[in-house]
Amino acid sequence: xxxxxxxxxxxxxxxxxxxxxxxxxxxxxxxxxxxxxxxxxxxxxxxxxxxxxxxxxxxxxxxxxxxxxxxxxxxxxxxxxxxxxxxxxxxxxxxxxxxxxxxxxxxxxxxxxxxxxxxxxxxxxxxxxxxxxxxxxxxxxxxxxxxxxxxxxxxxxxxxxxxxxxxxxxxxxxxxxxxxxxxxxxxx
Amino acid sequence: xxxxxxxxxxxxxxxxxxxxxxxxxxxxxxxxxxxxxxxxxxxxxxxxxxxxxxxxxxxxxxxxxxxxxxxxxxxxxxxxxxxxxxxxxxxxxxxxxxxxxxxxxxxxxxxxxxxxxxxxxxxxxxxxxxxxxxxxxxxxxxxx
Numbered sequence: 001x002x003x004x005x006x007x008x009x010x011x012x013x014x015x016x017x018x019x020x021x022x023x024x025x026x027x028x029x030x031x032x033x034x035x036x037x038x039x040x041x042x043x044x045x046x047x048x049x050x051x052x053x054x055x056x057x058x059x060x061x062x063x064x065x066x067x068x069x070x071x072x073x074x075x076x077x078x079x080x081x082x083x084x085x086x087x088x089x090x091x092x093x094x095x096x097x098x099x100x101x102x103x104x105x106x107x108x109x110x111x112x113x114x115x116x117x118x119x120x121x122x123x124x125x126x127x128x129x130x131x132x133x134x135x136x137x138x139x140x141x142x143x144x145x146x147x148x149x150x151x152x153x154x155x156x157x158x159x160x161x162x163x164x165x166x167x168x169x170x171x172x173x174x175x176x177x178x179x180x181x182x183x184x185x186x187x188x
Numbered sequence: 189x190x191x192x193x194x195x196x197x198x199x200x201x202x203x204x205x206x207x208x209x210x211x212x213x214x215x216x217x218x219x220x221x222x223x224x225x226x227x228x229x230x231x232x233x234x235x236x237x238x239x240x241x242x243x244x245x246x247x248x249x250x251x252x253x254x255x256x257x258x259x260x261x262x263x264x265x266x267x268x269x270x271x272x273x274x275x276x277x278x279x280x281x282x283x284x285x286x287x288x289x290x291x292x293x294x295x296x297x298x299x300x301x302x303x304x305x306x307x308x309x310x311x312x313x314x315x316x317x318x319x320x321x322x323x324x325x326x327x328x329x330x331x332x
Contacts, residue, residue: 056224060235063236
């Protein structure tokens with residue numbers, strides 16, 4: 001896992017380079033952040049294409065006005081918030097509140113040494129898609145991004161208590177769903 | 189805990205930790221589509237090109253505006269740097285515009301000329317009328 005301090009420093013560095021008109025910095029920023037941003041966007045929109053469109057919109061907006069990101073106190077939190085807002089816009093626009101029945105639209109990849117765990121990964125992603133967006137995003141930010149509830153509160157513009165509460169609800173729902181799945185697939 | 193009418197029992201911390209580890213392991217299962225990077229970079233480059241072109245057009249427009257303002261300032265008659273008009277041109281301008289002391293004079297000259305023309309025409313007509321009358325009386329005398 002990348003050192004959070006180093007990661008934040010690099011986001012800041014690329015944002016500053018972008019603000020100075022260095023075209024190549026956008027590619028570097030994409031390579032550094034796209035995977036994580038797309039993950040969050042998919043958790044909210046529940047569709048790979050919509051999530052990627054949201055990330056694309058945000059990065060292109062940043063390319064046009066990089067000063068906003070360069071001036072941000074915490075550029076990574078700023079970026080997450082932008083993607084989250086854009087994903088919510090995409091979600092409202094498409095009115096796709098129903099979750100997809102399978103994961104066929106997702107671009108999945110499982111390393112050879114993790115093939116036996118692929119079923120478990122699929123179950124996690126399927127369960128995540130069944131959560132309401134405001135709970136799914138907290139799971140992503142807490143577990144996958146390693147943010148504290150205070151930091152999550154800043155990204156989502158809510159109190160840390162609300163973030164913690166949503167997390168508890170979400171983890172309880174995921175637990176039920178994943179335990180049921182484990183009973184159905186004993187080897188998983 | 190209550191949410192949407194459903195009750196959730198607090199989970200055991202061991203189960204929660206196991207669940208969190210399982211979720212964490214699935215983090216990289218979904219990856220970014222291969223075409224997203226070129227899509228983003230191409231759109232951004234195209235946007236930069238448009239912005240640069242728009243910048244050049246705006247700069248050219250501003251420069252043209254500034255140049256026209258400078259030229260207008262140099263050609264203005266009230267400008268102290270403008271050249272004085274030549275004598276013939278000035279008379280023509282004064283006559284056309286009808287302003288100032290010169291033009292007044294020119295206008296009155298035209299009026300004088302026009303009055304003189306009318307006077308001559310009147311005189312010519314009076315002579316003609318007198319001669320016509322004389323001819324008429326002569327004819328009457330012949331017939332009588």
